[in-house]
Amino acid sequence: MFIAKVIGSVVSTQKVSTMTGHKLLVVEPYRLEGEKRESLVTTGRTFISVDTIGAGEGDFVLIVQGSSARLMPETNPLPIDACIIGIVDTVHIDKQSVYDRDK
Template identity: 60%
Template structure:
């Protein structure tokens, strides 16, 4: 699993039948800053994920990748490699909050 920020959406009007009706998002993974351990920094990578929870642009989400992405009831028969499995409220590293959804400023 990893945390990522939702950066956009993907629209595909032509796709396999089993994927019809499934929302696709682009996300950028984040990691703990190795220099300070007090904040999250982007990795510069982008993934396309299936969203089963209704995540929005700018939200921090928890992603499951690989064959584990097909272990939820909503995704068990889908040809996917990554899925949103949680919406992150807060993230604490070493006793310090490095992310809080309350600080997003929406």
């Protein structure tokens, strides 16, 4: 599981039938900044992820990949490798807030 930021969406009119009706979002994984450990920074990569919870552009989200992405009832029949399973409200490291959705 990892934290990522939703940076866009994908529209695909031609796809396998099991994917019809599923929202696809472009997500960019983030990691803890190394030296001061006071903020989240991008890894510079992107993924396409199925959204199961109604996330939107700019949200930080929790992502699962691989078989974990297909273990939920909503995603079991889908040919996917990444799934959004939560929207992040806060991140605390060493008793310090490094992300707060409300700020």
